[in-house]
Amino acid sequence: MTSINESGDGRVLCALESGVLTLTLNSPSDGNALNIAMTESLSDALESVNGMADVHCLLIRSSGRHFCTGGNVKDMQQGSDLMAGSVTEVRERLRNELHRITRVLDNLEVPSICAVNGAAVGAGCDLALMCDIRVAGEGATFAESFLRLGLVSGIGGAWFLTRMVGPSKALELTLTSEFINAEEAQRLGIVTRVVADADLTSSSFALASEIARKPPHALRMAKRLVRESAGSSLPAALEMAASMQAILLCGSEHKQVVQDFLEKQARAKQEAAL
Structure with missing residues (x-):
């Protein structure tokens, strides 16, 4: 520490x-x-x-x-x-x-x-x-x-x-x-x-x-989405969710996390087959 x-x-x-x-x-x-x-x-x-x-x-x-x-x-x-x-x-x-x-x-x-x-x-x-x-x-x-x-x-x-x-x-x-x-x-x-x-x-x-340990960019957005949604109308919350999700889906952080996830799955399958 x-x-x-x-x-x-x-x-x-x-x-x-x-x-x-x-x-x-x-x-x-x-x-x-x-x-x-x-x-x-x-x-x-x-x-x-x-x-x-x-x-x-x-x-x-x-x-x-x-x-x-x-x-x-x-x-x-x-x-x-x-x-x-x-x-x-x-x-x-x-x-x-x-x-x-x-x-x-x-x-x-x-x-x-x-x-x-x-x-x-x-x-x-x-x-x-x-x-x-x-x-x-x-x-x-x-x-x-x-x-x-x-x-x-x-x-x-x-x-x-x-x-x-x-x-x-x-x-x-x-x-x-x-x-x-x-x-x-x-x-x-x-x-x-x-x-x-x-x-x-x-x-x-x-x-x-x-x-x-969660992806840091998505983590900050997730906190903001929950807090803003608590005081928003449903249409406003949906608009915010769509915008944030689009930014994350097109970002390098999400793509790296998905790649790491799939590679981890593949390794687990290989180890299980041994």
Whole structure:
């Protein structure tokens, strides 16, 4: 595994292996809180991904007991960090700092996987929701917990959660601020897999590696087609599918994959005949 582009303060560790770029939130002493330093480090790392031809899948994970505990309550009390200044200043800081993460994950061309251990609450829950796929350890918990502190999601969680579980359930989770465990998160479709806590890193990386082995040009198109189709009419989705398929069918990547597939089949038949 090759370590690359680590943030200057070590809050986000970056490693590239087998086409999988792993970003590790690395501030366990404060629960990997999304303060200005963490936000800048994570945004900087994410904004480089689309331009990295050797990255085919992104995996976001964390060190420590928790995935991400959201905003720092002490900063809220003191009116410091992201919360410093007037209403206008805080709003602009949220737009220019915190929303960098939201925008870049929403525009990420390669598939993204989030490995959730411990608590993913508040903005930490929303960060997980922004990824394409979520894998949770058995001990993981999720909460849209903003109302417990007299707040709403300032990073876009309402948009992602509503599309994931529907408006009614999103309202229930938001208005109650209840904590749900990994099993309930899987039942609601928030996570796709629940694994033993000890296996979370290896299972998530195995899934990311499986995805990363797919033909890279087709992989990026497949992600875009699924995401765009979710909000499109059928005619628009069919038009996009036809255009993408034509580009791929006429491309060298597809032709090479077909040739490799047929050669592999031929070798298997020869070996079976021996």
